[in-house]
Amino acid sequence: xxxxxxxxxxxxxxxxxxxxxxxxxxxxxxxxxxxxxxxxxxxxxxxxxxxxxxxxxxxxxxxxxxxxxxxxxxxxxxxxxxxxxxxxxxxxxxxxxxxxxxxxxxxxxxxxxxxxxxxxxxxxxxxxxxxxxxxxxxxxxxxxxxxxxxxxxxxxxxxxxxxxxxxxxxxxxxxxxxxxxxxxxxxxxxxxxxxxxxxxxxxxxxxxxxxxxxxxxxxxxxxxxxxxxxxxxxxxxxxxxxxxxxxxxxxxxxxxxxxxxxxxxxxxxxxxxxxxxxxxxxxxxxxxxxxxx
Numbered sequence: 001x002x003x004x005x006x007x008x009x010x011x012x013x014x015x016x017x018x019x020x021x022x023x024x025x026x027x028x029x030x031x032x033x034x035x036x037x038x039x040x041x042x043x044x045x046x047x048x049x050x051x052x053x054x055x056x057x058x059x060x061x062x063x064x065x066x067x068x069x070x071x072x073x074x075x076x077x078x079x080x081x082x083x084x085x086x087x088x089x090x091x092x093x094x095x096x097x098x099x100x101x102x103x104x105x106x107x108x109x110x111x112x113x114x115x116x117x118x119x120x121x122x123x124x125x126x127x128x129x130x131x132x133x134x135x136x137x138x139x140x141x142x143x144x145x146x147x148x149x150x151x152x153x154x155x156x157x158x159x160x161x162x163x164x165x166x167x168x169x170x171x172x173x174x175x176x177x178x179x180x181x182x183x184x185x186x187x188x189x190x191x192x193x194x195x196x197x198x199x200x201x202x203x204x205x206x207x208x209x210x211x212x213x214x215x216x217x218x219x220x221x222x223x224x225x226x227x228x229x230x231x232x233x234x235x236x237x238x239x240x241x242x243x244x245x246x247x248x249x250x251x252x253x254x255x256x257x258x259x260x261x262x263x264x265x266x267x268x269x270x271x272x273x274x275x276x277x278x279x280x281x282x283x284x285x286x287x288x289x290x291x292x293x
Contacts (some may be wrong), residue, residue: 054237085227088259103135105133106138107143176201180203180204204233205240218251234261234263261274266293
């Protein structure tokens with residue numbers, strides 16, 4: 001199906017510390033009063049009613065400033081305009097710091113109309129919901145967004161809608177992660193699109209390499225890493241992934257433009273294979289481990 005009624009695969013880091021959640025009501029009151037400082041309060045989980053979805057569309061951030069280096073933003077935009085690959089060193093320190101401290105990066109669902117067309121209004125509302133709930137970023141064009149958006153020609157637009165919302169809705173740093181899939185040429189094209197739209201990293205699916213050898217997969221990863229920082233993705237075989245030994249994760253972690261790995265094999269020993277590979281590569285200070293289990 002192209003729609004799942006509830007959020008799935010919240011990407012929570014191994015080093016995750018409990019974060020306080022801001023309510024939409026408090027956030028709106030602060031913004032309407034002209035204040036940009038929101039006092040976080042602990043709340044029970046909540047969902048948006050149709051009325052809240054409608055009212056949230058009209059909210060905008062009208063003041064405040066981003067806590068990111070202007071020089072870093074200019075360098076990132078220059079690389080994108082020149083068609084040069086992005087490295088993690090080009091990403092603002094506030095974003096890299098957030099990624100390494102640990103945060104929640106929800107996998108973004110897909111909102112469709114009753115005619116099975118992209119519902120941009122509700123797609124933006126979903127992004128705002130996650131941001132207001134305190135997430136540290138969004139993962140877009142991934143498994144939960146549905147890989148079929150590529151076949152329907154929606155990949156670019158879905159990424160663009162989320163990128164626009166992340167930039168306009170809040171002043172705090174957010175991590176933009178774009179799903180990358182398919183054979184090498186397709187994944188490079190998607191990485192280029194993501195980089196141009198301002199995404200910071202790509203969550204790399206290896207579903208197209210189920211029968212490939214380790215050398216071939218590593219070569220593929222190196223090619224994509226030339227375009228965009230990578231988040232590795234260990235997905236369980238039952239839903240399209242494949243088994244990957246510690247030797248693969250050691251070689252993968254040695255790629256300088258790898259910044260994180262999402263571990264979702266739903267298997268404790270395969271999870272330890274990833275940890276062992278990162279440690280053997282000496283990359284534990286650069287590569288942050290996230291879990292999708």
